[in-house]
Amino acid sequence: MTDDDMQPDGGATKEEIFGTGESVERARTPPAERLKRMYDIYVRTPFLVGWSDWRTRIGGLGILFYILMGTIGVLIVPEYQVNEGPNYLSPFEDFSIITGTDYIGRSIGKQVVHGTPAMLKMALAGVVFAVGLGVVVGLIAGYKGGVVDRALMTMADVFIVLPGLPLIIVIVSIFPVRDPFLVGAILAIPRWSGLARQLRSQVLTLREEDYVEAARAMGLGTPTIITQEIMPKLAPFILISASGAATGVIVAAVALYFLGILPFSNDNWGVMMNFARRRGNAIANPGHAGHWMFLPLLALSGMTFALTLFSQGLDRVFNPQLRARHSKTITDDETGGEP
Amino acid sequence: MRYYVQRVFQAIITFVGGLFLTYCLYRLMPGGPVQAIVADIVSRRVRQGRPVDAQEIGAQAERMTGINPEHGILEGFYEYVFNIVVYQDFGRSIGFADPVFDVLFRAMPWSLFISGYGLILGFTATVLIGTLMAWNEGTKTDSGLTVFVLTMNSIPYYVGAIFMLVVLGFEWGVLPTGGRYPQSAEPGFNPEFMIGVAKHGAMPILSTFIIGFAGGSLGMRANTVRIMGSDYLRSARLRGLSTNRILTRYLARNAILPIYTGLVIGISGVFSSGVITEQIFQYPGVGWYMFEGLQLQDYPLIMGGFVFFAGLTVIAILIADLTYGLIDPRAGDAASRESF
Numbered sequence: 001m002t003d004d005d006m007q008p009d010g011g012a013t014k015e016e017i018f019g020t021g022e023s024v025e026r027a028r029t030p031p032a033e034r035l036k037r038m039y040d041i042y043v044r045t046p047f048l049v050g051w052s053d054w055r056t057r058i059g060g061l062g063i064l065f066y067i068l069m070g071t072i073g074v075l076i077v078p079e080y081q082v083n084e085g086p087n088y089l090s091p092f093e094d095f096s097i098i099t100g101t102d103y104i105g106r107s108i109g110k111q112v113v114h115g116t117p118a119m120l121k122m123a124l125a126g127v128v129f130a131v132g133l134g135v136v137v138g139l140i141a142g143y144k145g146g147v148v149d150r151a152l153m154t155m156a157d158v159f160i161v162l163p164g165l166p167l168i169i170v171i172v173s174i175f176p177v178r179d180p181f182l183v184g185a186i187l188a189i190p191r192w193s194g195l196a197r198q199l200r201s202q203v204l205t206l207r208e209e210d211y212v213e214a215a216r217a218m219g220l221g222t223p224t225i226i227t228q229e230i231m232p233k234l235a236p237f238i239l240i241s242a243s244g245a246a247t248g249v250i251v252a253a254v255a256l257y258f259l260g261i262l263p264f265s266n267d268n269w270g271v272m273m274n275f276a277r278r279r280g281n282a283i284a285n286p287g288h289a290g291h292w293m294f295l296p297l298l299a300l301s302g303m304t305f306a307l308t309l310f311s312q313g314l315d316r317v318f319n320p321q322l323r324a325r326h327s328k329t330i331t332d333d334e335t336g337g338e339p
Numbered sequence: 340m341r342y343y344v345q346r347v348f349q350a351i352i353t354f355v356g357g358l359f360l361t362y363c364l365y366r367l368m369p370g371g372p373v374q375a376i377v378a379d380i381v382s383r384r385v386r387q388g389r390p391v392d393a394q395e396i397g398a399q400a401e402r403m404t405g406i407n408p409e410h411g412i413l414e415g416f417y418e419y420v421f422n423i424v425v426y427q428d429f430g431r432s433i434g435f436a437d438p439v440f441d442v443l444f445r446a447m448p449w450s451l452f453i454s455g456y457g458l459i460l461g462f463t464a465t466v467l468i469g470t471l472m473a474w475n476e477g478t479k480t481d482s483g484l485t486v487f488v489l490t491m492n493s494i495p496y497y498v499g500a501i502f503m504l505v506v507l508g509f510e511w512g513v514l515p516t517g518g519r520y521p522q523s524a525e526p527g528f529n530p531e532f533m534i535g536v537a538k539h540g541a542m543p544i545l546s547t548f549i550i551g552f553a554g555g556s557l558g559m560r561a562n563t564v565r566i567m568g569s570d571y572l573r574s575a576r577l578r579g580l581s582t583n584r585i586l587t588r589y590l591a592r593n594a595i596l597p598i599y600t601g602l603v604i605g606i607s608g609v610f611s612s613g614v615i616t617e618q619i620f621q622y623p624g625v626g627w628y629m630f631e632g633l634q635l636q637d638y639p640l641i642m643g644g645f646v647f648f649a650g651l652t653v654i655a656i657l658i659a660d661l662t663y664g665l666i667d668p669r670a671g672d673a674a675s676r677e678s679f
Contacts, residue, residue, distance in 0.1 A: 158356040161656070163611035163648040166629060170361060170645050173633050251495040255615045261633060286505045297501065301494045308493030
């Protein structure tokens with residue numbers, strides 16, 4: 001075949017002689033062309049495929065809406081104040097305060113808008129923490145195997161056994177966290193281990209694939225193989241898990257604030273619901289203060305609905321056959337001649 | 340046999356590992372329970388204008404947390420586990436003035452009742468709806484059910500609980516809004532008590548059911564559709580086997596496999612979300628006591644509840660692991676992989 005046959009002692013690795021092939025490719029393609037191709041593969045095509053699926057479209061628009069509400073919305077909508085209207089004003093009665101007011105006449109709608117940034121911060125921190133740790137542990141354990149695998153998986157198993165909400169209750173009872181980012185990270189603690197296990201089992205099949213074996217035979221290091229050969233294959237799964245982690249963290253956070261387990265510090269929907277229940281007696285007397293509790297609940301349900309729809313639709317975005325139909329740079333040959 | 344021993348051993352290790360982690364957390368955190376209680380007592384005394392005696396407060400904090408500050412972490416952990424294993428002694432609850440074990444032991448059956456029923460109902464619904472969708476693949480029934488399941492899954496479970504409580508409990512007054520059985524009923528084998536238990540448990544069970552509701556049915560549908568197109572099923576049909584036999588032996592048995600693992604993961608989820616469900620419905624199960632413990636700064640009770648939940652999760656996962664071989668005989672050859 002090649003030089004390999006003549007150097008059975010492995011005097012030089014293939015990589016040193018030929019490179020990985022990637023550098024040659026890079027040298028040939030001008031940067032502008034490469035940028036265009038990257039844009040097409042990573043931005044335009046997923047967007048178009050996503051847009052063609054109603055679930056991703058609605059879910060994506062929903063998520064965008066909440067992000068805008070938490071960033072620009074806070075700037076547009078003025079801060080809520082005491083005595084904007086009469087106390088416990090029902091919704092749709094006074095059209096200047098369409099959402100009604102709470103026990104000291106503050107607008108409910110404004111409170112919901114100003115509670116959004118805290119929710120987004122918690123979701124972001126939760127995703128970064130849960131997915132980051134899950135990906136690192138899962139990929140390394142799955143690829144390396146042996147002792148590393150066993151050690152990392154025992155660690156993950158310990159966390160799987162620890163029941164999620166009770167663990168959070170113990171942690172919160174020991175040290176009360178107030179910062180939304182920290183709250184999100186703590187709520188994500190029970191989530192990373194499941195993701196790590198799932199990723200590991202996917203890597204177990206990938207590591208036996210021919211192209212991974214080829215990369216290994218070329219002498220590429222473990223970090224390179226994991227990040228460049230294995231991770232892209234799992235990107236869809238990771239993204240879908242991220243959406244799931246965000247949903248889980250938000251749902252848990254609102255529940256814990258609603259029940260008063262987490263100490264109040266910022267405005268968010270859970271705190272509003274807590275006040276509605278404690279002070280407005282919203283559960284026993286929904287005609288009186290029900291709107292105070294149901295509007296944040298509606299906002300929360302909308303957010304989780306958007307996230308779930310989005311992740312369901314993502315499944316399709318990453319389906320290669322569908323992708324190729326929308327892409328400009330991938331030729332028909334590469335898709336196996338499918339029209 | 341080796342597989343079973345290994346699994347049991349592994350379960351014990353993870354359980355002890357989890358406990359140790361929590362215990363360390365409990366002891367090591369800056370501003371952990373002992374300091375928190377000391378600070379609390381001091382500030383209260385200063386406010387009341389009473390003298391502050393450091394030694395006395397230290398002793399009181401020790402009584403309240405059950406931690407002997409003179410013992411190191413390993414020693415303390417050994418003592419804690421030793422007391423649990425040998426004497427079933429979890430310490431003494433401060434808020435309920437009873438041994439923690441008694442408090443939790445009384446509440447345990449009620450938690451199992453709620454979560455168990457909810458889980459079984461949810462799992463049944465998952466399998467039934469998933470198969471129904473696959474059987475009617477591509478029809479209106481299929482897409483209608485898909486949208487319905489998606490919607491149910493994406494709305495947080497306690498939203499349903501709160502709505503039920505507001506409508507059924509307070510507006511219509513159909514179902515009781517708190518407690519485990521009516522005050523007037525005598526616990527025992529009599530209709531008033533049993534109907535009361537069913538009525539009080541209805542809403543918590545229903546809302547637990549919604550958590551697991553058809554959660555895996557989209558996955559079940561995908562599995563079933565995939566298997567329905569496979570060759571061995573066609574050959575079974577050609578051999579003239581009855582539809583019933585194909586459905587149960589060939590289709591369901593294989594399609595359930597991935598769902599079964601989901602059930603295992605679901606178990607711990609259902610039990611730990613019991614904390615929230617029980618609190619919303621004021622249903623005094625283990626989760627409710629744990630929550631009260633938090634309000635009362637009753638650290639032994641919180642730890643006890645935690646041990647309970649962790650133990651339950653370990654046992655559930657262990658049972659699922661051990662029985663997995665029964666439904667999937669291929670399981671258990673993980674040791675044959677090489678490591679890189």
